[in-house]
Amino acid sequence: MQFPESWLRSFVDPPLSSEALAHALTMAGLEVEALSTVAPPCSDVVVGRVLDVSRHPDADRLRVCTVDIGNGATLSIVCGAPNVAPGIKAPCAKPGAQLPPAGPERDTPVRIRASRLRGVDSQGMLCSARELGISADGGGLLILPEDAPTGQDIRIALGLDEKIFTLKLTPNRADCLSVFGIAREVAAITGAPLHRPVFNPVPTLLSEILPAHIRAPELCGRFSARVLRNVNARAKTPAWMAGHLERSGQRSISALVDISNYVMLEFGHPSHVFDLERLTAPLEVRWGRTGETLTLLNGQTITLDTNTGVIADPHAAQSLAGIMGGAHTAVSLDTRHIRVEMAFWHPDAIRGRARRYNVSSEAAHRFERGVDYSDTTEQLEYLTRLILDICGGQAGPINDQIAQAPERAPVELRIERANQCIGITLSADEMAGILARLALPFARNGASLMVTPPAYRFDLEHEIDLIEEIARIHGFDRIPARMPVAQTRLRPPAQDPHARRSLHAVRHALAARDYTETVNFSFVDARWERDLAGNATPVRLLNPIAQHYSALRSTLFGSLVHVLRHNLNRKAARVRLFEAGRVFHADPTISADTFNIADFAQTLMTGALAYGPVWEEQWGTATRLVDFFDVKGDLEALLAPHPARFVKAEHPALHPGRSARIDLDHQSIGWIGELHPRWLKEYDLPHPPILFEVQAHALRERSLPAISGISKFPLVTRDIALMVNAQIEAQQLLDAMHALRQQSACRSIQHIALFDEFRPNDNRPEAFKEGERSLAFRIILQDKKGTLHEHAVNRAIQTMVEHLARVYDVRVRT
Template sequence: MRFSVAWLREWVDPPIDVQTLADQLSMAGLEVDAIEPAAPAFSGVVVGEVLALEPHPNADKLRVCTVAAGRDEALQIVCGAANVAQGMRVPVALVGAELPGGFKIKRAKLRGVESLGMICSAAELGLAESSNGILPLPVQAPVGEDLRSYLALDDSCIEVDLTPDRGDCLGLAGIAREVAAINRTALRTPTITPVAATSDERPVVRLEAPEACPRYAARVVRGIDPTAETPLWMRERLRRSGLRAIHPVVDVTNYVMLELGQPMHGFDLAQIEEGIRVRLARDGERLALLNGEALTLRGDSLVIADAERPLALAGIMGGEGSGVTAATRDVLLESAFFAPTAIAGRARSYGLHTDSSHRFERGVDPGLQVRALERATELLLAIAGGAFGPVVDCAVADQLPQRAPLTLRRQRIAQVLGLELDDAVVEDLLVRLGMEVAPVAEGWSVVPPSSRFDLVLEVDLIADLGRLYGYDRIPVQRACSATVAHLPEETGFDLERAKLALVERGYFEVITYSFVSPDLQALLDPAATPLVLANPLSAEMAAMRTSLWPGLLQAARQNLARQQPRMRLFESGLRFRNVAGELHQEPVLAGLLVGDVAPEQWGEPARAIDFYDMKGDLEALLRLTGCPQTFRFVSGELAALHPGQTARIEREGRSVGVAGMLHPAIAAQLDIAGDVFLFELELGPLLDGALPAFQPLSKFPVIRRDLALELDEAIPYERVHHCIADAAGALLRELVLFDVYRGDKITPGCKSLALGLILQASSQTLTDQEVDEVLDGVLARLAGDLGARLRS
């Protein structure tokens, strides 16, 4: 919300400077983002009157103007603007004036004719980004008066960053109420006199979706002056509030929105067939908006329609076909209350954000519509004239928000704020905030103003008391408590230790949003039903993640698009499961790998990451638990992963994670080139470690024996490892798989595994006979259990 301090002071004028005002607003919870001058610095510019003009003798596009500027003699000024005319009041930069950007006005000759100043455009004065000609001033502007003084340009503009709950301050009236309450200053609300109808024409209005639009006020205006222009004072207030002047009807509705906080709209009455219908859109209906976009509407979108077609996207933006133009003579003014739930998220779902949607989705005072309509009528009548019909106010009372009394307890105030306020202080603060207050036994019964949608609980009232009383006035009470030391569980496996282990293996930790694209979620986890947000930040952040993979993949895409081809990323956080309509939060640790195993270097050829590199990282992580033998990698299937490179991670028979290569079809849809590997582990089972038992190092030598086994291709190595470890017993220190062979030198349908068995005893040096006995037992077990045999 941006506003002019001079405009605010017409409503409330406390004896404080601009910086103090900004500090007060920030301390009251209305954070001030910026304070800016209303106009850039310039000097030596006065109001002038063009007395006469003649063609330039040496240039077709220039004219020689005689200008009165409050000096003893009229000035001769050469001007090239097409709109300069005799009798105009214009800004005149005198010789010696300094304009924005350090441009100084000097006595000059233009094509042989002396010019003693410059007639200025709005852009040259820094009052507009661009302009097509001289800035015309009102005919009553006093000649010779300094322009900064005449236009009150020594003003400041304050930009306030409001939180979503303070929609009541999205109008100057709301800001003024806050300032008046803070400073105990009288609020000078402008008197809005109802404009008497000068015609009997009433618009026909039908509310076909009263739960979304319970109030719609409208008025017909016929015969406005199509040549009328928005007065300079209104254009200036719009500019200082961040809006540009467009058309008198549009400017009036925007002005009322900025002043009162009520968005409005003006329709070209000639484009409306058989009255107004406020209804839900029909799936597939088309609507061309004022910004030129053509929308295909959904059935949950509220529209303003006539008998034939939608005219506007309700509470968001008007339609191109019914908007006012330079030729418009008859207008329908709209002032409505749209339920916040009917507007929230709709604009974003269409890729839009407007001043109207920003206000309606936060909540507009449901009692403001007729007052705003009367204010707009008053202004439009003064600017463009016309004949006004009576105000038609259609309302469904039982659908309008009702403010039920809230009970405010003394004890709860003391509990939340940490101090006891006198009853008189509490009542004074509440009344200054515009609330109706009645004493009850335990405190007060309070009815908030209809504009305050944020006051729904007792604690909301207490928060308002605190900010108006002043949080800086609440005494500091330092908490004091006994410190109890808790020894960590010896079997515990700390998450930070797991993170450090991954960092040491070349991973980077990332933090991604818990809200993800529903489309990406469905692509990766089609079986899950995600929880969809009612009011998402954007269409790409509309669902709560059921896995950490969507965020990791988006991070990878961002980095790949910025020429970062090698990545190892991990994230710890919550995934959100929809279990019978209830939210289940599960802490997990997930990772992503893409690119080469090692950075490019001269001493080692480049090699792309494969499944076993990721598996090795996970095995290193699982070893830190102290009980890696309780975890197993089992072949599995998952929609998001390659069917031949997917593993479930089990702990004692229970699935606790998954790892694998991203399905190539999904990678192609995400425009990711190369293989991407993903893993996700539940943190609970991962962090449930075991206390390792000390094993003294043997002082006796190790003995290695290598075996080349031939066995069926379908038998996984895990079974071979388990079989050998079981048969060799305690003498087996390590088992190394150092070669896998598939080819025409072995039986078709088989593979060859080259294994190194490292044997060691803790009490003696093993003899050849003892080693041979172990090997014979291993081979017999392999043959009996797996049908494996030594290669000949």
């Protein structure tokens, strides 16, 4: 909401400076987003009167002007503006003048100097509105009123130092979408008197009424209209009205349109003006019909449905109810007879329709939030008065129909409850005084106040709304800051704090491995849940912020793939991402407490994605794409020193042969793998990314180092290659070998690692049976009490091989 300060002070004029008034509004919940002047700073620009205009001797488009700048002084100025003419008054920048920067991309002021143009001296410049920074109009000189004093500083003549308020209103404050609405708030905040306008009825010289019927009372609660004949649509909009519109962010269009916009900005009630000769009686206010079309004022043709309101005559729909008028009945400069209308459209019947048809209008912005339904006839009288004063004509009687006005039930405000919420003690009389300043009707009822919300306050429906009104008018800055009082107890730590690291440390560890953190909504597209989590029944939102954010995620994979696609669309070749966030599942075992909602599990997960080359392109290493084992190594480094198990398993999002379930201490903590080829095609990805997702608590737990002595005796290394059926997993053999370390013969084994795998091709060596592969293990042995003898080493290796031969039918490869 933007408006000039003088317009506001015409209704209420508190003894506050512009800055103090802006602060008072902000502290009362009406945030002043910007406080600026009408135009940027300029100097040595005065009102000039053009005395004489002659052709430039060496340029067809230039004129040599003699300009009076006051006090008998004249300047010779070369000007190329098409509207320069003798007798006009325009801004004149004298030599040495300073103008605002020439364009938003520049920040250096423009300095005007005497110069020579095509052989003729020019002692200054005649200015357009754009050159003064008033507007974007640079097509000609800014023509000033005849009564502007010649030689007067242009900032005084045009009021360019006036303050412009720009408010950032919250959606619930529809009552402040007008200058008078803001003035009403200022009066309540400051206690200054409010000058309420009085709308005297205009003389009714016509008896004509264009019949209209409300066929859908749930769409339109009140419909007021009247006929005006013999208006002059070509009349010029008064300078004061055009100035107010322009300084409120509206451009002047024509007198009839400007008057309608002016009343809407001043008092918040949109209106519409029809060309009477293009309407056929009777009119109907009804819902649209399937397949019905309407061409709007902006030239857009839309197809209506039965959930959209219209104003229609017997032939067709002529206006989109509460949003925008139709092109067929729009007024033009040739219009002579009009029908003006003011209505109350129920917010629920307007909300969302403008967005559905991709239409934006000031009317829809107000109606979908709620406008005052009690004063349509008074506002219509004011609108008529302005039209008659500016455009002339005769007015007919007002046809006012009330079908279904909202009922405002009284709301109980409990004194004790209000004090509990606000945190201070206010008496009933103090609260009553605040309600009176807000012009909210109320009645005493014991320890409560029964408040009846007025017709223009759609945001007052519950007790807490009234408590907020009491707090903000009393002053949030007057409420003392008090620390909360709570009973505290020291609890012994459940475990050594050094055995648990913070989530911040986990983020640092991932960032150190070249992953970049991304933060995403917990709301996701339900399709991601179906595709990447196999979740056909995700937790759905009752009121999603957008259609593609309709469900709560149960996996981080969808968010990570979405961010990957965003980066690929911007030509990124190598992407490393991670996210720490919550996922959501329905779980009837969860009880409500401070941190949980009943029946829903909110698990904190950490997920990551790697895509593209392993390293940035360089001369020293051949380029190759990241694979499963690269990311597996990153994850093992994060989990260290805990040894995780990677169990072959299938996940809906991952490649069935290149994925694994991650187990830690015999519990599943997450998944790792390459994205499924089906989703590569579905999401249009050139190469498969590698992803993992683990429970955050598993990454935060870590074992404390244990002190152990260093053996002074040498290590012994043995490599054994085992022929084993390809269906037997290497992890099974490793598990069995580690279990044997508890036997006395194998106690000297310190480390076992798989370092090679060999699978024969079609021409397999004779040593290999069909379906066999060779797995090579490195075994490190050491004794802390003495040097290992050869027979002890051989015994340990032989014990291990014999056990594996019995259980898994392996044999040593020779």
